Amino acid sequence: xxxxxxxxxxxxxxxxxxxxxxxxxxxxxxxxxxxxxxxxxxxxxxxxxxxxxxxxxxxxxxxxxxxxxxxxxxxxxxxxxxxxxxxxxxxxxxxxxxxxxxxxxxxxxxxxxxxxxxxxxxxxxxxxxxxxxxxxxxxxxxxxxxxxxxxxxxxxxxxxxxxxxxxxxxxxxxxxxxxxxxxxxxxxxxxxxxxxxxxxxxxxxxxxxxxxxxxxxxxxxxxxxxxxxxxxxxxxxxxxxxxxxxxxxxxxxxxxxxxxxxxxxxxxxxxxxxxxxxxxxxxxxxxxxxxxxxx
Numbered sequence: 001x002x003x004x005x006x007x008x009x010x011x012x013x014x015x016x017x018x019x020x021x022x023x024x025x026x027x028x029x030x031x032x033x034x035x036x037x038x039x040x041x042x043x044x045x046x047x048x049x050x051x052x053x054x055x056x057x058x059x060x061x062x063x064x065x066x067x068x069x070x071x072x073x074x075x076x077x078x079x080x081x082x083x084x085x086x087x088x089x090x091x092x093x094x095x096x097x098x099x100x101x102x103x104x105x106x107x108x109x110x111x112x113x114x115x116x117x118x119x120x121x122x123x124x125x126x127x128x129x130x131x132x133x134x135x136x137x138x139x140x141x142x143x144x145x146x147x148x149x150x151x152x153x154x155x156x157x158x159x160x161x162x163x164x165x166x167x168x169x170x171x172x173x174x175x176x177x178x179x180x181x182x183x184x185x186x187x188x189x190x191x192x193x194x195x196x197x198x199x200x201x202x203x204x205x206x207x208x209x210x211x212x213x214x215x216x217x218x219x220x221x222x223x224x225x226x227x228x229x230x231x232x233x234x235x236x237x238x239x240x241x242x243x244x245x246x247x248x249x250x251x252x253x254x255x256x257x258x259x260x261x262x263x264x265x266x267x268x269x270x271x272x273x274x275x276x277x278x279x280x281x282x283x284x285x286x287x288x289x290x291x292x293x294x295x
Contacts, residue, residue, distance in 0.1 A: 004071060004229070012073040015066060016283055019236050022062040023243050029055045031248040038197070043264060045196050052196065059244070063237040070233030079228040079285055081219050083153075085160035092273070092280045093154035097147040099273040100177075104143035111136035135184035142180065143270075145173035153219075164219060171216035178208035197265040200245055204271065207238040211278070232285065235278045242268075242275035 011018070029051050037048035045052065070076055083089070111133050129135070149170040156164045164171075182205040185198060214230035217223050249267040 007072040007074060009069055009073040009075075011065075011069050012075050013286060015069060015232065015236065016279075016286060018065070019062075019240065019279070019282075022058060023240050026055060026058050026062075026240065026244040027247050029058070030244050031251055033196070034248040034252050043197055055244075059237075059241060062240055066236040067229075067233040070229040070231075070236075076229045076232070079218070079231055080224075081165075081215075082162055083156045083160060083164075086157045086284065088280055089284060090154045090157035092277050093150050093157055096270075096273050096277050097150040097154065099270040100143045100147035100150065103177075103270040104140045104147065107136045107143060108140035111140065129187055132184050132187070135180045135187070139177055139180040139184065142173045142177035145170060146177050149173055165221065168216075168220040168222070171219050172213075174212040175209055175216060178205050178212060181205050182209065197245070200241065201265065204238065204241045204245065207234060207241060208271075208274070210234050211238045232282055236282060239275040239278040239282075242271045246272045246275070 033045075033048055033051055033055070037046050037051070038044070039046050149164070149167060152164040152167055152170070156162060182202065185202050185205065210230065211234045214227040214234060217227035218231060246267055249265070250272070253267055
């Protein structure tokens with residue numbers, strides 16, 4: 001396209017700073033909503049319409065900004081996942097792998113807990129879909145495969161090589177993991193508007209699918225020209241939404257206790273660590289991978 005990776009945009013190098021500024025504001029707004037305007041029993045919003053509108057506008061505006069800058073900047077053409085020795089990247093990759101293992105165990109156990117939660121007479125497959133048994137089971141499988149993949153990624157960051165590029169099939173595992181989570185949320189029979197947690201989580205999962213697809217393409221060398229800008233253009237909005245949802249939940253859990261948080265939307269360790277991983281990756285890309293262009 002005419003503007004793709006063609007413009008010299010000064011905001012490119014400031015995207016991380018702008019990300020943290022936007023994230024600080026959205027986290028504050030969401031924390032206020034979590035404490036004051038979300039019913040603990042149902043998860044329904046109970047007020048704070050102005051805050052809801054403000055939060056939506058900030059998230060949408062930030063997302064459009066990151067996408068536009070990443071898509072248009074000529075520095076995006078230099079983005080790759082060629083790993084140099086990076087201790088921070090290796091540590092966060094190991095943390096991400098461990099969080100996927102935790103998610104795998106949690107999803108596997110909950111897939112059995114949900115059996116029998118659908119009224120008698122519903123066909124077996126439909127029953128297992130509505131109860132979440134099938135999506136949760138496959139979420140568990142692909143979370144485990146994702147954990148293996150990010151161990152390879154961590155190993156590459158330690159040694160400073162690109163050995164993880166050989167694992168093209170494993171690279172798609174996080175995409176499938178997020179996809180089955182998305183399916184599970186879509187079968188919930190509840191108002192997407194009144195339950196803001198569900199609405200934002202659906203948006204987050206959609207962004208996770210797109211980000212991990214771009215990550216898989218870039219790491220595997222498949223259609224990399226279409227994937228380069230998405231690493232930042234979709235990655236930073238993904239991290240923004242994840243932190244906006246999960247940090248207020250964590251604050252609420254630490255102050256009021258886990259039992260007081262609406263049970264269907266707890267603090268998600270895996271989503272939180274994914275956000276940290278994206279931020280570290282973005283800092284590495286913007287700080288190191290664009291030096292050749294500037295030179």
